[in-house]
Amino acid sequence: MQQLKTCKRKTMDDEFFTMYKDCVRELHKYDLRGKKIICPCDNKDSNIYKYLKHCYYDVKCDSKEWRKIDYSKYDIVITNPPFSQVREFIRYLVSIKIDFIIIVSDVLRYSIKNGKTNFGVPIYKGWDAQKFYRPDGNIKAVHCGWIASFQDDWNENILLNSKGDGK
Numbered sequence: 440m441q442q443l444k445t446c447k448r449k450t451m452d453d454e455f456f457t458m459y460k461d462c463v464r465e466l467h468k469y470d471l472r473g474k475k476i477i478c479p480c481d482n483k484d485s486n487i488y489k490y491l492k493h494c495y496y497d498v499k500c501d502s503k504e505w506r507k508i509d510y511s512k513y514d515i516v517i518t519n520p521p522f523s524q525v526r527e528f529i530r531y532l533v534s535i536k537i538d539f540i541i542i543v544s545d546v547l548r549y550s551i552k553n554g555k556t557n558f559g560v561p562i563y564k565g566w567d568a569q570k571f572y573r574p575d576g577n578i579k580a581v582h583c584g585w586i587a588s589f590q591d592d593w594n595e596n597i598l599l600n601s602k603g604d605g606k
């Protein structure tokens with residue numbers, strides 16, 4: 440019984456929905472025209488998906504199972520992945536060599552900065568995203584922020600890890 444409760448809490452704790460303003464603040468720095476974008480952890484209610492649609496970008500969403508998506512059809516991944524799977528998610532994207540712009544916890548950004556976590560690619564740090572909607576409509580503060588595997592078009596983001604090459 441105790442185990443069941445723990446599992447349920449873990450599943451629910453991935454449900455933190457990104458605010459529209461946090462999408463605008465970060466994603467406007469990228470010119471994504473001509474790119475095929477996949478939001479693998481988003482449905483049509485997601486503000487990430489909505490913002491990219493409002494920009495008339497070529498974007499698809501699919502919140503069913505990110506592991507089952509055919510990423511060869513896309514140029515870039517943009518999402519707020521489940522916190523409980525984020526390291527596996529990034530390692531997978533790196534292994535298939537697809538670019539990404541995603542939201543992660545500040546703990547992970549700090550770990551990348553300090554060299555404790557290394558995904559083997561350069562990681563750029565974008566704006567913070569510190570408040571998220573919960574399924575019950577409440578807003579919860581969580582220390583998170585954007586990272587990307589490439590430099591934004593405004594050259595605003597800073598390289599978090601020195602080389603992204605394991606050093």
Ligand SMILES: C[S@@+](CC[C@H](N)C(=O)[O-])C[C@H]1O[C@@H](n2cnc3c(N)ncnc32)[C@H](O)[C@@H]1O
Nearest residue numbers: 453455456457480481502503504505519520521
């Ligand atoms: C941090 S939330 C972000 C939600 C939404 N994309 C947003 O930012 O508004 C992560 C989402 O990933 C979903 N998720 C969990 N496991 C998943 C999986 N294996 N494949 C795709 N989505 C998954 C969760 O249900 C949750 O809605």
